[in-house]
Amino acid sequence: MLSKKTTKMLNEQVNKELFSAYLYLDFSNYLNTIGLLGYAHWYRIQAQEERDHALLIYDYLHMNNADVVLEAIAKPDFKASKLMDVLKEGLKHEEYITASIHDIYAAAHGEKDYRTVQFLDWFVKEQGEEEANAHELIQKTETFGTDAKGLYMLDNELGARVYAPPSLVL
Numbered sequence: 001m002l003s004k005k006t007t008k009m010l011n012e013q014v015n016k017e018l019f020s021a022y023l024y025l026d027f028s029n030y031l032n033t034i035g036l037l038g039y040a041h042w043y044r045i046q047a048q049e050e051r052d053h054a055l056l057i058y059d060y061l062h063m064n065n066a067d068v069v070l071e072a073i074a075k076p077d078f079k080a081s082k083l084m085d086v087l088k089e090g091l092k093h094e095e096y097i098t099a100s101i102h103d104i105y106a107a108a109h110g111e112k113d114y115r116t117v118q119f120l121d122w123f124v125k126e127q128g129e130e131e132a133n134a135h136e137l138i139q140k141t142e143t144f145g146t147d148a149k150g151l152y153m154l155d156n157e158l159g160a161r162v163y164a165p166p167s168l169v170l
């Protein structure tokens with residue numbers, strides 16, 4: 001049985017993952033308006049992944065007969081004036097989510113809730129990958145995206161991203 005504290009933290013994480021999806025959809029929206037359709041596509045897929053993360057936690061709570069409380073999703077209020085603003089905000093957001101996952105991990109570990117610890121192992125690894133992806137996006141854009149031709153090619157490359165459902169099976 002999950003503790004009240006862990007249940008609350010996991011519920012908050014559902015909300016944070018859904019907010020991440022909403023934030024990335026907002027990034028995609030902005031990138032569409034400036035004609036970077038490949039970057040927009042990349043973040044649209046990222047939004048789908050975040051929604052999947054929320055659903056995994058939602059399912060985990062139900063599997064453990066814990067209460068699920070769906071709170072309001074905040075409005076993304078980030079304002080970008082150029083591509084790099086989006087990429088840097090994306091990295092910052094992933095770091096924030098990593099810290100949040102680590103907090104739940106530590107709480108579950110402290111309570112000897114090893115089932116939740118094991119469940120969260122996947123998320124810890126996933127966050128490592130997502131931070132690495134966000135870094136790579138910044139680096140590639142800084143290195144190759146400084147002229148129109150390079151940016152065009154990068155945008156095309158990102159436009160080829162294919163949605164892959166999470167590898168975690170409950």
Ligand code: OFO
Pocket residue numbers: 017020049050053093094097126127130
């Ligand atoms: Fe939910 O994976 Fe990053 O934030």
